[in-house]
Amino acid sequence: MLTGKLTRLRALEPSDAETLARWFDDPVVSRVMVGYPVSLAQVVKRCRERPRNTYGSLVLCIESLASGRALGVIALTGAEPESGWAELSIYLGDAEFRGGGYGTDAVRVLCRYGFDQMRLHGVHLLVAASNAGARHVYSKVGFVEEGRQRQRFHQDGEWHDSIMMSLLAGELGS
Template sequence: MLFYGKRIRLRKLSNEDVSIYHKWRNDIEVMQFTNPSLDVFSYDDTEKFVNSITESHNSKGYMIEEVKTGKTIGVTSLINIDYGNRNAECIIDIGDKDYWGDGFGRESFKLLLDFAFNELNLHKVYLRVFSFNDRAIKLYKNLGFAEEGKLKEQLYRDGAWHDINFMGLLKRNYKE
C-alpha cells in the first residue's frame, strides 16, 4: 500500500527495511529525540522489532520515501491500535539527517494522520515526545495535538532531567 504526498510517499514497512532502520536505530543523533534509553541495538533486535510491527494486527508501519529520488528517509507508524476504542499511538523518525527541518516530517505525518482518521476511522491518536524536542512539539501543535500530561523528569540527557510529554489529537480537532 502506498500513500502519496507532494514530495514523499509512504510504503509498507517490510523485512527488507531492517538494515536501513538498524542504521538509524543505532545513530545516537537520530535516536536522541525518540529513544529514552539510547541503547545500542543488535541487528537481531532490530529485526525482531520490525517483525513485531509488520506481523501485528494492531500496528501499521510505513517507510517514508522521497518521491523525486526514491530514497528512503524515515519511518512512521501507528502502533497499539485499539480498534474497539478507535485510538492508536503514532510515531515518526526521519532517519536521514539530510532531510531534517525541510517539512518532510510534517508531510509524512499528515499522510499517516489522514490514513488514521479517514481510512481507519480512528477517533484519537496520541504520542509521546521529549520536552526538549521543540521542533516536534511545534509540528504536533500545528496539526492540532494538545498536551494531555507528562512524566516529570523521566529522561536524563546532557546533564539535565527532562519530561516526557503525552499529546493527543481527536479527529474533530485535526487540522487537515
C-alpha cells in the same frame, strides 16, 4: 501506498534493515529511539521476524516522493476499534531530510489514514519537552498539548519531562 505532498508511506521490508541500522548509529536517532548500540544482525533479525501490519500495530517506512529514498519510520500503535484511539510515533533517520517538511507531511498522511480508513476518533503521542522541532511539527498538524509528565525519562545524565499531545479527527490541519 499512502502518499502526501512530499512523502510516501509503505510497509517496512527486510531489505530496509541496513538503512535502519545506519540510522540507529546516528547519535540523534539512537539517543531518542534506541538508547543503546544495536548491531546490523539484530536489525536484520527484527526486520525478518517483524509481524505483519495490523489495525493495532501499523509501522511504515517514510520515503521521499521525489527520490524514493527511505528517510524514516512512522507508526500508529495500540489502536482498538472500541476506544477509537492510537498512539503515533515517528523518527526521521536520514538527517538530510530533517527540517524540510517531510515529518509534517508524513504525520499528516498517517493521521488522515487513521481518521478516514481506520475510523479513529483520536491520535495521541508523547514527545520530549526538550524536542522543540517535533513539538512544532505536531502543533502544525493540529496536535494540542494535554499535559506534562515530569521527569519521565533519563537521557544524557539528566531526567527530562514528556509532553502529552493529542489530535481529534476534526482537528487535522491540511
